[in-house]
Amino acid sequence: DPLQLDGYESLESIGSGSYGLIRKVKRKEDGKILARKEIDYRKMSTKEKEQLVSEVNILKDLKHPNIVEFLERVIDRENCFIYILMEYCEGGDLASVIRRHKELLVHIGEEFIWSIMTQLVLALHECHCGMVINPDTKQATPRLILHRDLKPDNVFLDAKKNVKLGDFGLSRSLTNSQRTFAQTYVGTPFYMSPELISDSLYDTKSDIWSLGCVVFEMCALEPPFLADTQEELSAKIKLGRIPMLPPQYSQELNNVVRAMIQVNPRKRPSTGDLLANPRIKIISMQLE
Numbered sequence: 001d002p003l004q005l006d007g008y009e010s011l012e013s014i015g016s017g018s019y020g021l022i023r024k025v026k027r028k029e030d031g032k033i034l035a036r037k038e039i040d041y042r043k044m045s046t047k048e049k050e051q052l053v054s055e056v057n058i059l060k061d062l063k064h065p066n067i068v069e070f071l072e073r074v075i076d077r078e079n080c081f082i083y084i085l086m087e088y089c090e091g092g093d094l095a096s097v098i099r100r101h102k103e104l105l106v107h108i109g110e111e112f113i114w115s116i117m118t119q120l121v122l123a124l125h126e127c128h129c130g131m132v133i134n135p136d137t138k139q140a141t142p143r144l145i146l147h148r149d150l151k152p153d154n155v156f157l158d159a160k161k162n163v164k165l166g167d168f169g170l171s172r173s174l175t176n177s178q179r180t181f182a183q184t185y186v187g188t189p190f191y192m193s194p195e196l197i198s199d200s201l202y203d204t205k206s207d208i209w210s211l212g213c214v215v216f217e218m219c220a221l222e223p224p225f226l227a228d229t230q231e232e233l234s235a236k237i238k239l240g241r242i243p244m245l246p247p248q249y250s251q252e253l254n255n256v257v258r259a260m261i262q263v264n265p266r267k268r269p270s271t272g273d274l275l276a277n278p279r280i281k282i283i284s285m286q287l288e
């Protein structure tokens with residue numbers, strides 16, 4: 001009901017997510033700054049509304065330091081708006097960080113890249129391998145959430161440069177029947193995995209492919225696969241050939257990017273495999 005909205009002072013718009021506008025707001029009672037996703041669902045189909053409900057439910061259950069925190073949702077039935085209140089990420093989105101470095105012709109430091117990769121692996125590990133414990137029965141069930149739209153625009157930084165995976169607009173938590181694979185035909189062209197393009201099935205390894213593309217782009221300041229047409233892009237992605245990273249990056253970083261951007265999903269490391277990588281382990285301990 002709109003009353004709950006009165007508790008917040010609207011500030012400037014800070015971006016647009018998969019469904020609508022994102023606005024900076026200030027909570028009146030304590031002055032806390034938050035981000036509010038404002039979605040006009042008037043024109044949404046039933047399927048889109050169901051997907052929106054599933055996104056909110058996924059986000060509500062996901063509590064992790066590297067996933068944007070969901071605080072509450074307010075439905076304004078009168079004006080067909082849904083407001084999702086989430087933590088404010090002062091550092092903005094990773095796409096802007098990459099764009100700024102590219103404009104200034106300055107590369108992103110290797111340590112920062114390992115730190116961002118580590119935090120994204122931890123966030124994906126929670127999605128892929130995390131468990132939901134039923135508070136009553138103490139029953140643990142695997143989340144098996146696929147993000148399905150991992151890209152620099154959906155990665156955010158807070159004031160302490162902690163990475164927050166956001167915008168689960170296209171995620172799908174897998175029910176038992178879909179346990180192994182999820183049928184899906186969505187995704188951002190640049191980061192689409194080969195299996196997605198050949199209309200086959202999406203699974204956790206497709207998120208790993210996208211993560212590889214994000215890490216590649218942080219190093220090269222452009223995506224690994226670029227083309228003028230979707231057909232050309234699809235052909236390049238199915239080949240999976242990527243250039244070496246710029247010379248200032250280590251062989252280890254080249255190796256981990258190449259491992260994630262393998263055409264064969266089975267050859268790509270899982271989040272568990274990646275967390276076993278010594279370079280990732282050390283930095284993740286600093287995070288604790």
Ligand SMILES: CNC(=O)c1c(C)[nH]c(/C=C2\C(=O)Nc3ccc(Cl)cc32)c1C
Nearest residue numbers: 014015035086087088089090092166167
């Ligand atoms: C130019 N925009 C920004 O710098 C910016 C800032 C300061 N924050 C954001 C975005 C979010 C933000 O601050 N909190 C969020 C929670 C969920 C999602 Cl999907 C996005 C955000 C953005 C895009």
